[in-house]
Amino acid sequence: MKVGCGAIGCELLKLFALLGVGRSGQITITDHDHIEKSNLNRQFLFHKQHLNQPKSIVAAQSARDMNKELNIQSYTLKG
Numbered sequence: 001m002k003v004g005c006g007a008i009g010c011e012l013l014k015l016f017a018l019l020g021v022g023r024s025g026q027i028t029i030t031d032h033d034h035i036e037k038s039n040l041n042r043q044f045l046f047h048k049q050h051l052n053q054p055k056s057i058v059a060a061q062s063a064r065d066m067n068k069e070l071n072i073q074s075y076t077l078k079g
Contacts, residue, residue: 001016001021001025001026001027001028002027002028002029002030003027003028003029003030004029004030004031005029005031005033005043005045005055005056005058005059006031006043007042007043009029009031009059010043010044010045010046010059011044013027013029013045013059013062013063014044014045014063014066016063016070017063017064017066017067017070018066018067020067020069021070024071025071026071026072026073027063027070027071027072027073028072028073028074028075029056029059029060029072029073029074029075030056030074030075030076030077031054031055031056031059031076032076032077033054033055034052034053034054034055035050035051035052035053035054035055035058036051036052037051039055045058045059045062045063046058046059046062054076055076056074056075056076057074057076059074060072060073060074
């Protein structure tokens with residue numbers, strides 16, 4: 001499964017982590033943007049301390065924090 005780190009992508013990642021998706025497969029996250037203040041009100045995985053960091057890296061770590069068994073890869077590039 002390949003997802004981005006926008007509003008829908010972050011919601012999917014949260015749900016996948018909570019449901020345990022990715023243990024036997026792989027989730028790939030790709031996004032070239034950095035977290036901006038305007039992202040915080042609609043993207044659950046990002047918080048103030050993440051401002052200016054790459055979305056894909058932070059989203060992967062936030063999902064792993066919810067479920068340590070996720071098989072997840074992140075890439076900071078246009079998908």
